[in-house]
Amino acid sequence: MKINQNLAVSESGFLFNPGTGESFTVNPIGAEIIALFRKGMTQDQVIDSITDQYHVDRNTFEKDLQDFTGILKTYSLLKQDD
Amino acid sequence: MEKKIYERPHIVRFETGMPGKFGMRNDLPPTTHIDGVAVSELVTRFGSPLFVLSENSIRTAYRKLYKAFSTRYPKVQFAWSYKTNYLSAVCNIFHQEGSWAEVVSGFEYDKAISNGVDPRKIIFNGPAKTREELVKATENGSLIHIDHLDELYLLIDVAGSVSQKPRVAIRVNMDTGIYPMWDRFGFNYENGQAWDALNKIMHSGKLDLMGLHTHIGTFIMSANAYAVAASKLADLARSLQQKFNHHLKYLDLGGGFASKNTLKGSYLPGSDTNPSFNEYAEAISSALINSHFTQGELPLLILETGRALIDEAGYILSTVIANKRMSTGRRATIIDAGVSLLFTAFWYQHQITVAQGNSQYREDTSLYGPLCMNIDCIRDSINLPLMNVNDHVVIHNTGAYNLTQWMQFIHLRPNVVLIDEKSNAHIVRNKEDQDSVNGNEMIPEHLAKFE
Numbered sequence: 362m363k364i365n366q367n368l369a370v371s372e373s374g375f376l377f378n379p380g381t382g383e384s385f386t387v388n389p390i391g392a393e394i395i396a397l398f399r400k401g402m403t404q405d406q407v408i409d410s411i412t413d414q415y416h417v418d419r420n421t422f423e424k425d426l427q428d429f430t431g432i433l434k435t436y437s438l439l440k441q442d443d
Numbered sequence: 444m445e446k447k448i449y450e451r452p453h454i455v456r457f458e459t460g461m462p463g464k465f466g467m468r469n470d471l472p473p474t475t476h477i478d479g480v481a482v483s484e485l486v487t488r489f490g491s492p493l494f495v496l497s498e499n500s501i502r503t504a505y506r507k508l509y510k511a512f513s514t515r516y517p518k519v520q521f522a523w524s525y526k527t528n529y530l531s532a533v534c535n536i537f538h539q540e541g542s543w544a545e546v547v548s549g550f551e552y553d554k555a556i557s558n559g560v561d562p563r564k565i566i567f568n569g570p571a572k573t574r575e576e577l578v579k580a581t582e583n584g585s586l587i588h589i590d591h592l593d594e595l596y597l598l599i600d601v602a603g604s605v606s607q608k609p610r611v612a613i614r615v616n617m618d619t620g621i622y623p624m625w626d627r628f629g630f631n632y633e634n635g636q637a638w639d640a641l642n643k644i645m646h647s648g649k650l651d652l653m654g655l656h657t658h659i660g661t662f663i664m665s666a667n668a669y670a671v672a673a674s675k676l677a678d679l680a681r682s683l684q685q686k687f688n689h690h691l692k693y694l695d696l697g698g699g700f701a702s703k704n705t706l707k708g709s710y711l712p713g714s715d716t717n718p719s720f721n722e723y724a725e726a727i728s729s730a731l732i733n734s735h736f737t738q739g740e741l742p743l744l745i746l747e748t749g750r751a752l753i754d755e756a757g758y759i760l761s762t763v764i765a766n767k768r769m770s771t772g773r774r775a776t777i778i779d780a781g782v783s784l785l786f787t788a789f790w791y792q793h794q795i796t797v798a799q800g801n802s803q804y805r806e807d808t809s810l811y812g813p814l815c816m817n818i819d820c821i822r823d824s825i826n827l828p829l830m831n832v833n834d835h836v837v838i839h840n841t842g843a844y845n846l847t848q849w850m851q852f853i854h855l856r857p858n859v860v861l862i863d864e865k866s867n868a869h870i871v872r873n874k875e876d877q878d879s880v881n882g883n884e885m886i887p888e889h890l891a892k893f894e
């Protein structure tokens with residue numbers, strides 16, 4: 362999983378992709394996940410980190426994360442590893 | 444360490460340009476309570492999905508509409524349109540408020556009688572009354588609204604066999620400037636059918652002609668259409684006065700006022716665009732007061748308002764079963780209430796709110812019911828806060844027609860609960876069980892067994 366490293370993410374959840382000129386809003390947990398990917402974490406590490414901090418079981422979060430990364434891919438913010 | 448509250452990760456792209464037809468933001472706050480009772484408590488006690496009716500809203504709407512008319516016109520009478528919602532508890536709220544009953548079948552007629560309505564205060568409409576029903580209604584002194592010539596002749600015949608004189612009106616259809624014009628029921632005004640039928644009644648001498656009826660359509664967005672209708676009925680009344688010196692007791696303008704729902708395809712919410720009770724009342728009252736009737740002659744004005752009196756009193760509480768992504772990336776949410784409970788989803792963009800929390804994030808979602816059928820779509824597109832499985836949603840303005848046109852299909856039908864004015868919840872119709880469906884079935888002997 363490779364996050365587009367050029368993204369600008371503001372604290373208020375405003376996300377700008379300079380490559381395409383598109384902008385997005387992302388909720389705090391979404392911003393946190395993007396930040397974790399940017400640090401180079403794998404999907405499993407992201408799941409560990411979030412389920413440690415938040416009231417959510419692993420299955421539910423895994424499903425939501427898969428959905429979220431799917432959307433990041435359709436917006437070209439995330440690339441599948443080659 | 445205490446863990447943080449979880450919300451699904453969510454991202455949306457800013458779209459530039461005009462908001463789309465479905466792009467209206469839904470910033471409605473969550474509906475955590477209905478008439479002081481917590482939604483979560485209702486679902487825990489009575490199950491999900493759940494129909495909820497507010498007695499307070501019904502009475503408030505009735506009093507508001509009654510006042511709109513009674514402050515403008517001297518003699519007003521409402522008759523509750525049973526087909527709109529014939530749960531007996533609901534009917535009796537209207538009867539307690541002073542409504543008569545308006546029925547369109549033998550089943551509804553008997554229901555009104557068993558609810559305790561004085562038969563002389565039952566208006567019997569509809570195109571399909573049997574001879575037996577006409578005999579019963581005549582003997583009871585109910586008001587029979589004749590729909591077509593075959594019924595007129597049948598009733599003249601019935602009149603010969605019973606001691607009472609049938610008390611009748613005819614239903615008139617007419618051009619009021621709205622489209623579509625409902626000309627399927629009753630006798631037409633413009634082509635003279637209605638006047639012909641009135642002449643037949645007067646010449647027969649067998650029927651007691653009490654009034655005239657029209658029901659110009661439903662969800663009528665133009666108050667002026669009612670002014671046209673009232674004037675046309677007043678014209679017929681004048682002709683009867685002139686030719687037969689016959690004075691009618693009442694004019695019945697039927698139902699059809701729009702509720703606060705939003706019709707599919709409308710850009711603006713119905714609560715902003717639909718005429719108010721005062722506008723309808725003004726149109727009808729001034730048309731009658733400005734007609735030929737002298738002050739003392741003004742006939743009783745009867746109204747058979749249905750949906751506008753009950754839509755807002757009804758809610759469906761439902762639970763999120765799953766969140767999905769469609770192949771296009773669209774979000775879809777499946778809830779446990781489908782179109783089998785919400786017939787009006789085919790006409791309305793029902794207002795829907797969440798029942799808990801309130802994420803500041805919204806996503807555009809298709810909302811589907813639990814039926815394994817493609818048609819089971821509650822909203823094609825709605826902006827809702829992020830929801831998790833087992834969260835509750837509240838579907839608003841569901842009080843009219845759903846509890847009569849709903850069907851048992853795939854799932855059993857749920858409890859219906861009425862919240863009274865003291866915030867007590869009462870079951871007014873029990874949820875169905877296996878026996879509600881299978882109890883009426885019979886299996887021929889040769890089909891009773893298989894290997």
Ligand SMILES: Cc1ncc(COP(=O)(O)O)c(C=O)c1O
Nearest residue numbers: 524658661698699747748749750
């Ligand atoms: C004869 C008659 N009266 C009254 C009504 C109630 O109409 P609404 O719910 O539009 O007020 C109907 C509904 O179709 C009707 O057919």
